[in-house]
Amino acid sequence: MSLLSQTARYLLLTAFIIALAGAVGFYTLIHRKIRYEVDEILTSQAEQAIHRLQTQPVTVLSNWDDNPHIERVLAAKQPEFTDIMLADSLTNNRPEPIRQLSTTTLVNGQMYQITVRLPYHEFNELSREMSLGVIIGFLILMALSVGVGLGLARRLWRPFYTTIDQLGSFQLDQPTDPGFPQSRIREFGLLNQSLRELTQKVRRQFSLQKQFTENASHELQTPLAVASAELELLMQSEQLTETDHAHLQRATDALSRLSQMNRSLLLLTQVENDQFSGADLLDLSALVCQYTDEYRPFFEHKQMQFSASIAPNVYQRMNRQLAGVLLTNLLKNAVRHGLPGGSITIDLLSNALIISNTGRPLPFAESQLFTRFVKDPARPDSTGLGLALVKQICDRYSLPIGYTYDSAAEKHSFQIGLR
């Protein structure tokens, strides 16, 4: 959720709670005030009645609807306000709330009780309408201020979002730094300044690392070249026995494995460092055909049943060299670990590439399949880097890669989702 919508959410939520509490509080306040006023009216009416009682006979005092109601009582009592409900004959005998005041007074040695009544109903309605009006006004005000606040915030935060966009499109292997926007707000200015410094630092580190991998490659390959050249010269000697040759062969094999591993590790580092920029729209169908043709002799040599169904016109945007590495590593993996006389199937669909081969179950946990240097202990000649490289390349292009083993058919399969 964005900063703005989060702010808006909290603002609206608080506004709602305030409006709710305000409505109740305001209604109570007005209600009380009105009752107080009604009580004052009743008191003055009662006083008026007492005053008239002293000057006029009782019979003419009460008006025609018996309000005020005057009767003789024996004992005096304190003035008392009560709320009662009385049926109103005018509105179909509906009960209406009525406020009444009863008080006693002594006139000419006679005790009278005076009861004055006032319908409350209209006042209640007034208080309700007033509170409603005030709440609606408040809500409108609140909505306006939230709207204005958000609009302002959006305007103020704009440089921040521009910076984020710039950061998202930041690529290490591009020569130019992203142009972070100038901002009059000090914090954003600071942020952009820090980001500029950070990207420059990262870029410098990156180019150092790139240089390092290249130099390391050179420095490692040269002694390897010396060693293998020397071994090859030694091999030409006439005086060597068969055992000597076997030793030489083993040393040569170890060297070539070392060099292979060195190359794979460098490639892995380079892929991790995103050093393969530039992605062409590759005709994957043609590429898969080309590589499967290249590997066909190897399949045939191991007497593997080979079947391929390759959908035409499957395109994928990726670096050509990496696509080659991806395919050859998967095919190599299938040849290397497939059992002689087993089968290999390659399916290229419009949305997936599936390479499966029959073989024994994995000798290690499935979760370790794509981990570097995890390999079948029975195959010491493998570098254990091939599938790590495959995974790395898939990750670079955000292609989902999956592995399944069908134990009934003893079939390993790798699926790569395409886009």
Add this chain to the structure above:
Amino acid sequence: MKILLIEDEPGLQTAVRHYLEGEGYTVTTAQTFRQGATKAHDYDYDCIVVDLMLPDGNGLDLVRALKNQQSTAGIIVVTAKDALSDKLTGLDAGADDYLTKPFHLSELNARLRSVLRRRLFGGQATVQAGELTLWPDQQRVSVRGRDIKLTGKEYELLLFLITNAERLLSKSAIAEHVWGDAMDAADSHEFLYTHVKNLRRKLMAASCPDYIQTRYGAGYIFSTRTP
């Protein structure tokens, strides 16, 4: 045949020089870019083998300079950089071939021969080995005038063996030359064995003497000398 070898690593330089001298080439060596450039400028060579990363310069500049002088020498670049873009830069600069470290000496020899053939004989030359005649530009092989049908890989295998005749070729060197990167996947030795067997069968069916000798545990030797 005169070869100029520009390589700063003394060990590798010595090994390559020994090997090539054993092949009958006259080899001149240079340790630095400056030495190499001077020699390449002062003398004529049939082929120049140059390392890209030299202590005092980049071999590519030498390649460009030689091309500017319209030198007729073949150029083989040797480097530890194996990225595709590096290879393309090297070839675009005018190099005839490109070899990444580490390489097999026999591989270097085969590439040298191929460059020299193209340079000196316009690709038209035939390669003669005993009773075999090869036309490298046509992938054609014949025994005493009768053509033999070989597959592409068998042809490459035979040419590689002939190029390095009388020398013991390790199985891994052959496998890497003929099948390239794909090879390290398969159980290469067994795979190679099948192919050599097929090649031998085809040659012998055309009544060609058995020139390919097996050194058990080590590799193969192509020899036209009668045992």
